[in-house]
Amino acid sequence: MIEEPDINLWLAGFIVILCLALSAFFSAGETAFTGASKARMLSLENAGDPRARIVNRLLELRERFIGAMLIGNNIVNIGVSAFTTSVLVGIFGTGGVIYATIVMSLLVIVFSEVLPKTLAITSPDRVSLLFARPVSVVVAVLGPLAYLIERLVKLMLRPFGVRLGENDPILSASDELRGQVDLMHKEGGVAKVERDMLGGLLDLRELTVEDVMVHRTKMRTINADLSPEEIVREVLASPYTRLPLWRDKHENIVGVLHAKDLLRALDAVGGDPNKLKVEAIALETWFVPDTTSLGDQLKAFLTRKTHFALVVDEYGEVQGLVTLEDILEEIVGDIRDEHDVAVQGVRPQADGSVNVDGSVPIRDLNRAMDWRLPDEEATTIAGLVIHEARMIPDAGQAFTFHGFRFQVLRKARNRITALKITPLTAQKPRRAGD
Template identity: 40%
Template structure:
C-alpha cells in the first residue's frame, strides 16, 4: 500500500465502512421482518418480498453470507486504518488507528445502521436483497464450506439448522397478535376472532339454560291445560316430559303444532301432538363449545339437552347460545336480559338477582368474578360461605363486597354487590 496515496486510502476506508454498514443493517433488517406479512406480500407478487422470503428459507446460508462479507470488509478496513495510522502518527499510529476505527465502526457501521434497520426492516431488506441474491451465487462455495462446519457443530448439540424455526402460532400467541392488532383490524372484528379462540375455554354448562329455568310441559297434564301452555309458549321449540323432567319425551316444534291446528278438524287429542314430537339430542356436560359447535353442525341439530354422567338433565344449550358467544347478543332472545337482573342503587352499589350467570354478569358489568367454579352468583356465595347465609351476611370475593339481601332455606336469591375501592 506504499504506492497508494493517503487520500486514496481514506476513500477506500470510507467505502469499506459503508459496506460494513450495509451488511450490518441487512442482517438486522432480514431477521426483523414479520414472517407472516412477508409471506402475504410474497403471495401478492411483491418482488422484494419474494427475494427476501427465498433468502430466509435457509437462514443459516443467509447469515453465513452476511458475516463473510462483513468480516472481509472489516478486516480490509482494519488493514487500511493501520497503514494510515502509521503514516500519519508514526509509532502511535497502531494504537490510534485501532481505537479510532473501533469507534467509527461501532457508530457508523453497527449501532446506527442496525437501529435504522430494526425500525424500518422492509425498507432496507427488500432493496438490499437485490444485492444479496447475486452475492449468494458468487460466494456460494465459501458459504457452503462455512455452513458445513457450523451446521455440524450445531448438530452435535441437537440443533437442525437446515430448516427455519417453527413459525406456527399457538392459540394464546394468536390471541396476543389479535389484541395488539389495534387499528389494523376493527375492534368488533377482533373481539369476534378472540371469542372464537375462547370457545375452547368455555363449556356447555357455562352458557346453558339451567334445569330449573327450562320451559317444559308435562304431557300428563289435562289436555286443554297442555294445549293452552303450548299455544302461549314464547319458544319455537318446547320440551315435553312425563311427570318428571328427567323422563323427557322430546321436542315439539311450534311449526308442526301450527300445521296440526290449521288442518281440517284441528287437534282432537294428545296422541296427535305426540306423533309430532322429535327425538332429543343429548350433550355431555363438560363439552367445550368449539367441540359442540362442530357436533351440532355434523348432526344438523340446533338444540340439545345437557346431561351429567348419570344421565340426569342439567340444562339446555342451543346453537344460538354458542353463536352469541362469538358475535354477542344478536337477537332480543327469549330469556330476560342481564341488565334486568342488575339494578343500580343510588349509593353506587348494585342489587343483583343471585341466580344470574357469572359469565353473563362479568361481560355485562365488566366485572372480574371467578368463572372456574360455580356458574351462578348464588353458587359462588354458597361455596365461599360454605352454608346458607342469613340476610345481611356480608362476604368479600376478590375486589367485590357482597351483602345477602334475601335468602331462603336452599339458596340466596338477592344480593347487593359493591366494588371495593383499591
C-alpha cells in the first residue's frame, strides 16, 4: 500500500523534470536562433556545414519558427503546471494549488527561462548549430499550427489597420552593416583601422567627387605657354606625376602632362628640351561632374584605366581634380609616399585640444581623431564653422556647436586658415592609429 504512492511520486517527478527540460530547450532554441549571426551562418553553410544550412533555412521562416517554438514552450509549461497542481492537490488538498503555483513559478522562471536563455545568448551561434536538427523537427511538427495561428492573428488585427509583414525597415542594409561594425568596434571585435576601412567602403555611394577632390586653389598646374625647358623644370620640381596644362587662364585646361611621357619624349630627342612639343605629349583632359559618386568614379577609373580627372560644376567651370588615390584614401586612410608633403594640418595639443588648418577635410579630421563632426553641409573644417556661424568670423572669435568649441586662430582675407578645436566632453581626442 505504501509503494504505489512512491511510484506515483517518482513518475510525477520524472514528468516535471522532462517538461522543464523541454521548456528550457524551447527557450534556449528561440533565444539562440534569434541572436545567431546570419553572416557567420552563411559562411559556415558555404563551407559545407549542414547544420548551418538548417539554421539559415529556419531563419528564413522566422515567423513560422518563432510561432512553433512559442507554441511548444507554452504547451509544455501549461501542461506541467496543470499536472503538478493535480498531483499536489491530491496530496495536500486545496492547499496544493498554492504550493503548485509557488513551486512551478520558481522552477519555470529559473530553470526554463532565465538559465537556458542566459546560456544561449552567451554563445548563440554554437547553441544554434547544436539545436539545428531538433528545432527543425519541432518546426516541421508544429509549423502548420503556427501558420494557422499566424493567419488568425492577422485576420483579427486587420480591422484595426495593422498589416503584419508590410512594414518597411527603418534602416537600409548599409546602415545596418555600419551599425554592426560600430558595435563590434565598441565591443573590441573590430579595430579602429578596420572599422574606418569598412565605413569608407560603405560611404563610396554617398560621397561625391566634390567631397574628396583637390580644390582648384590647391591644384599644381603648368602654363602651357612656358618654354619646353621651363616646363621640364616645373615637372621635375613637382611631387606629382600628372600636371594639368593651362593657357590664358588657370581654368582653361588644355591637357594633362604625365611625367613619364615627358621623360620618354625627352629621351627620344636626345635630351634637348627645346625640341619638345609639349602639347603633343599631353593627354586629353577628362572632365567629370562634381555630383559623380565616388563609387561610380572608381568604376570609371578602372574602366578607362586612368587615375586622373578634372572636376567641373554645372556651368562647366573647373572646381578641382580627383585621382584614384583620393578615392582609395577614403577606404584605407591617408596614403603617403616619399614625395608627399608630410604636413597633415592636424596637431593635437597636450591639453586635449587640436590645432587644425582650415582646409583640412572634415572626414579626415573625424578619421584622425575618431570624432563625429557632420560633413553634410561643408567639406572642410573652415566651411563647417562658417556654415554654423552664418558668417565669416574674425581671428579670436569662438563658437560652440556639436559638442566642441571652435576658436579661430588665423584668417587670411575671407578664408579661415587655422582653428583650435576643443572637445567639451572629458574624453580626450585620440591620435590617428590609436
